[in-house]
Amino acid sequence: MKCMFAAAAVLAAGMTAAQATEIVIYTGGAPTGEGSTYHNGMGKAVEEQLREFARPLGLDVRRIPSGGAVANANACAKETENICFGIGQGGISYDAVDSGQTSIVRNDLPGECAMAFTAEPRLKNWKSVVENANRVTFVVPEGSGSEAFIRKVFENEPDLQGTQPNFKYAKGQDAILTAVKASRGAIGVFYAYPNPTDGMVNAAYDADMNVMGILSPAVARASNDFYLNRKAPYDLSWFGLGETRTERAMCSKALLFAGDPATLGDDWSRQDYQELIAKMKALPAEAFVPQDGPLAKLMKEVEGLSEEYGVNEMVTDLDRQVSEKF
Helix, strand or coil: CHHHHHHHHHHHHHHCCCCCCEEEEECCCCCCCCCCHHHHHHHHHHHHHHHHHHHHHCCEEEEECCCCHHHHHHHHHHCCCCEEEEEEECCCCCHHHHCCCEEEEEEEEEEEEEEEEECCCCCCCHHHHHHCHHHCEEEECCCCHHHHHHHHHHHHCHHHCCCCCEEEECCCHHHHHHHHHHCCCEEEEEEECCCCCCCHHHHHHHCCCEEEECCCHHHHHHCCCEEEEEEEEEECCCCCCCCCEEEEEEEEEEEEEEECHHHCCCHHHHHHHHHHHHHHHHCCHHHHCCCCCCCHHHHHHHHCCCCCCCHHHHHHHHHHHHHCCC
């Protein structure tokens, strides 16, 4: 009988929920993270903070390249074994957040801008993209914030009512650039922190593509999540060594997601998760600019280029730009 009780105790212990051993941070730039400021910029800053908080808990921290903002929110919603954070884009809706499976911990990470690039000679600016929307193909990662943002633009802009965006899905910088070059009317969309020394927009400019900002007065009018950056940079030899090329673009602060601690079966893991969320909420906004690494100086400099405006002034400015004759 004692042997039976002992065996039952061992079985019960084996069925107890395992304690989380890792903090995962879903970023962007799948499959490798190359060229993604989600991964190499803000993601690194988030990792730096979490490593400090995780050290006394004995937890490892790992950044994971992903398909983008929507995929990151969904990943944290589905995570049941590890503590999960993810970086997202402000100004768009997330089913995982609306359902309560994922929460927004911060909405003040460095600002990201909506940029586009194309090799199509007949698409010279965003106005020409809107006028030829039925012939344009938007190349984006599936499940990305870029895809969600373009859908939002088509839903809100009067000139695009009744039109559905055409998408071609590609994952990774090289695949997206190849897809844009391969089709007439293809537009690559890049919604991320403006990085003039590396990344998608910089590579598109080096490939002699036309780089433009995405402008949507109707989206700006409907949401104060957005602001106008008149100096979103996309080409630069290095700060102080040449004039920064800039483009006006719609921007919004980035988000930090967290999953629901209740999905973790272990009591200690749930408590660790709740404490980490509280500590990330308490940090100052500047904590999400990396302190070291190749993008640290860049992000500090580019943040200083942003010029934020009130919603009314921004909408007026966007209306004027979109209606200009080029």
